[in-house]
Amino acid sequence: MRNIFFVGDSITLGKADSWYGGWPARVCRELGDVNACYNLGKLGDACIHLQNRWKGEVTERIQPEADHVLVFSFGVAGTLQGVPMDNQLLAARRIIEEAKQLNFPVAWVGPTCVADEAATEKLIVLSEHFAELAEILHVPYIPMAPILKDNPDYQSSLKVSDGIHPQDKGYDIIARRIVETGILK
Numbered sequence: 333m334r335n336i337f338f339v340g341d342s343i344t345l346g347k348a349d350s351w352y353g354g355w356p357a358r359v360c361r362e363l364g365d366v367n368a369c370y371n372l373g374k375l376g377d378a379c380i381h382l383q384n385r386w387k388g389e390v391t392e393r394i395q396p397e398a399d400h401v402l403v404f405s406f407g408v409a410g411t412l413q414g415v416p417m418d419n420q421l422l423a424a425r426r427i428i429e430e431a432k433q434l435n436f437p438v439a440w441v442g443p444t445c446v447a448d449e450a451a452t453e454k455l456i457v458l459s460e461h462f463a464e465l466a467e468i469l470h471v472p473y474i475p476m477a478p479i480l481k482d483n484p485d486y487q488s489s490l491k492v493s494d495g496i497h498p499q500d501k502g503y504d505i506i507a508r509r510i511v512e513t514g515i516l517k
Contacts, residue, residue, distance in 0.1 A: 333365060333366065333367035333398070333399070334365065334366060334367060334398065334399035334400060334401055335366070335367050335368040335369075335370065335393070335394075335395065335398050335399070335400050335401070336356075336359075336360060336363075336366055336368070336369055336370065336400075336401045336402075336403060336516070337370045337372060337390050337393070337400065337401070337402050337403065338356035338359075338369070338370065338371050338372060338373065338403045338405070339372045339373070339382065339386045339389070339390065339402065339403070339404050339405075339406075340372070340373045340374075340377070340382070340404060340405035340406045340441075341373060341374065341375070341376065341377045341378070341382070341405070341406050341407075341408055341409040341410075342373060342374070342375045342376060342377070342408075342409065342496075342497060343355075343373070343405065343408050343443075343444050343496075343497060343506075344356060344371065344372075344373030344405045344406075345371060345373025345374060345375060346371070346373065346503060347375060347497040348493045348494065348497035348498065348499050349497075349498075349499070349500055349503050350499070350500055351500065351503075353369075353371065354371065354373065354503050355503045355506040355507040355510065356369055356371045356373070356403070356507075357369060357371065358503060358504060358506075358507035358508075359507045359510050359511055359516065362507065362508075362511045363511065363516060363517075367398060368393075368398075370390075370393055372386065372389050372390070376409050376413070377406070377409055378406070378409045378410030378413055378415050378420070378423075379406040379407065379410055379415075379420055379423040379424050379427060380410060380415055380419055380420065380423045382406055382423070382427065383423045383426050383427050383430075386404075386427060386431075387430060387431075390402065390434075391434075399436075400434075400436040400437075401436060401437045401438075401439065401516060402431050402434070402436055402437070402438045402439070403438075403439045403440070403441060403516070404427060404428065404431065404438070404439070404440050404441070405440070405441035405442070405443070406424070406427075406443065407420065407424075407442065407443030407455060407458050407459070407462065408443045408444060408446065408455065408496065410423075411443065411451060411454050411455055411458060412446070412451060412496065417454075417457070417458060417461065420458060421461055421462075421465060424462060424465060425465060425469070428440065428465070428466070428469050428471055429469065432469065432471070438471050439471065439472050439473075439474070439515045439516060440462065440466050440471050440472065440473045440474070441473075441474050441476060441506075441510060442459040442462055442463070442473060442474060442475040442476045442477060443455045443458060443459055443462075443476060443477055444476045444477055444480055444498070444506065445476070445477040445478075445480045445481045445486075445490075446490065446495055446496050447487070447490045447491060447495030447496070448495065452477060452481055455477040456477045456478050456481065458477075459475050459476065459477045459478060460475075462475075463475055472513075472515040474509065474510060474513050474515065476506065476509070479509065480502075480505070480506075483505060485501055485502075485505060486498060486501075486502050486505050488501075489501045489502030489505070490502060
């Protein structure tokens with residue numbers, strides 16, 4: 333059994349999800365071999381802020397006898413808040429490099445798309461840069477925005493919500509994609 337830490341913004345948190353667990357809870361249910369599913373998502377938390385909080389929140393929950401996995405997902409809040417891409421990339425590098433120093437498996441889930449097309453295009457470009465960085469840092473990365481942009485079910489889930497956070501069906505789609513990649517097996 334293992335403990336999985338999901339660290340990110342309000343998409344990770346699961347805002348607008350009637351189950352109040354977002355995609356992390358669905359991933360843990362699907363995997364089945366999870367002792368604890370820690371959702372450390374935070375509303376409006378851009379990675380430039382997340383870099384200052386994540387390690388303390390994770391390390392206080394580490395159990396020496398357990399296996400741990402760290403899953404990061406961010407980019408939507410920062411992009412919508414107008415954080416420059418270079419700043420997001422620098423913060424992302426710091427977060428992932430620091431996470432790897434804990435010697436636990438690390439995975440990275442890319443930012444999702446939003447209903448606004450211009451913002452989605454920025455998120456797709458950011459996701460491409462994140463994928464390049466993940467390759468350099470030898471961390472598995474799952475792009476989301478480019479895939480979800482063309483998924484009609486995900487798009488309708490955004491439209492009945494606030495245009496940023498999907499409702500239940502959207503979180504189902506994100507979780508299914510993560511599980512199907514096998515990066516958390």
